[in-house]
Amino acid sequence: MDCNTARMLAAFFGRQGSELAPEDAAELNAHVAGCPTCAAALRFERVFDDRVGKAMLAVPVPTDLKARLFDGVAAARGAWYRQKFYTVAGLAATILIAIGGVIAYQIEKAPELNLSAIVAAEDEDAENPATPINRTLSPYGIRYSPERSFDLRQLVTPGEKPFPGQSRKVPFFLLMNVPKNAQATVYVVRDTDFNWKSLPLDGSSALSKYGFQLAVVADKHRADVVYIVVFTGAGLELFLENGSSA
Amino acid sequence: MPSMGATGSRRGIVPLVEQHYQSLYRYAYRLSGAAADAEDLTQEAFCKAQAQLTTLRDPERSRPWLFAILRNAYLHRARSDRAHKQVSLEMVGDLPAQPSAEMLDVDPEQLQGALNDLPEGFRTPVILFYFEDMSYRDIAEQMNLPIGTVMSRLARAKSHLRERLVLVADRPSGSGGEVTRGL
Secondary structure (H helix, E strand, C coil), X not given: CCHHHHHHHHHCCCCCCXXXXXXXXXXXXXXXXXXXXXXXXXXXXXXXXXXXXXXXXXCCCCCCHHHHHHHHHHHHHHHHHHHHHHHHHHHHHHHHHHHHHHHHHHHXXXXXXXXXXXXXXXXXXXXXXXXXXXXXXXXXXXXXXXXXXXXXXXXXXXXXXXXXXXXXXXXXXXXXXXXXXXXXXXXXXXXXXXXXXXXXECCCCCCCCCCCEEEEEEECCCCCEEXXXXXXXXXXXXXXXXXXXX | XXXXXXXXXXXXXHHHHHHHHHHHHHHHHHHHCCHHHHHHHHHHHHHHHHHCHHHCCCHHHHHHHHHHHHHHHHHHHHHCCCCCCCCCCCCCCCCCCCCCCCCCCCXXXXXXXXXXXXXXXXXXXXXXXXXXXXXXXXXXXXHCCCHHHHHHHHHHHHHHHHHHHECCCCCCCCCCXXXXXXX
């Protein structure tokens, strides 16, 4: 090993001991042992590193630095939480405003109720009791026209409900004969909804254990529609207009 | 942003501050050359560390992790302040000149002056080398550089320090037998 190589390796001598490869370190040591100039250079390198290392660490640290650092990280943490709070609050406010907007839009678009129109509709129902029944039957494509006229002064309410023992809903209306303490549920059934062909038509009835009877009334105009009446009391006539016997 | 997990809680950053604030401040001082900047950088580094605490997977590596955060903070500042005057190392050799026989202690302020003249890419490895006692490999990892580059930069930075801090024996000196400058 020549002096130039030795000086270069000396420059790369780490402070943690040699970072040279073992064979390079061995060659360097062998050269230094026989070369006073390079030995001095290596000594200088080590002393220089040692002195500079000490000077490098000689930085006075302010006595209250730690307290200021803690204050700083606490403030940063507080700022982060505040920012997160404002973000969440802003998001919540945006959602509330959006919901409010949707509600306001729905209110704005909701149909307006008119007092005189409501009263007029009630008047119409009173004048023609079949009107509310027709409103219920209309979605089924049926118009109220039984062969035997029910006494619609007894009408309580029209609606839809499953046919007894079935899951499919059909339109119906309820009649109450208060003086006779009797009631009738009238189901309006198309033959496409249920096959009622086997039921007895025209007032025939079947008495149940608790006095319920069943009668089937045909429609005036349509052969595919019948009025199936489940009722209590003395007979179907309790729910028919006077003289309405076909 | 602080995490509320086990390592991210307030307890997570406190021991790091307790354990490393002095060395981090000294490192910042040697990088920036000014006490006020050093304190700002240290503060910034701990605030960033607090926000990124969940990224510290190995607590044993917290020291180099903090040093890297601080250096990045310093580089960020340095980029916005490019007026800093630095010497060119073009003419500085890698190999040590003929040394003097004996040296006195190095003056820390003069050392800082010499460091301030170095470009950051040379200043950081020499600080880490002396200050942290880091191996070449650690410095290379810290700076994300090839180890050969680190060795070369370190050799040139050390030559610069030698030239600034030491008057070699064969140089003319104004005071006859004086062989050192700032030593």
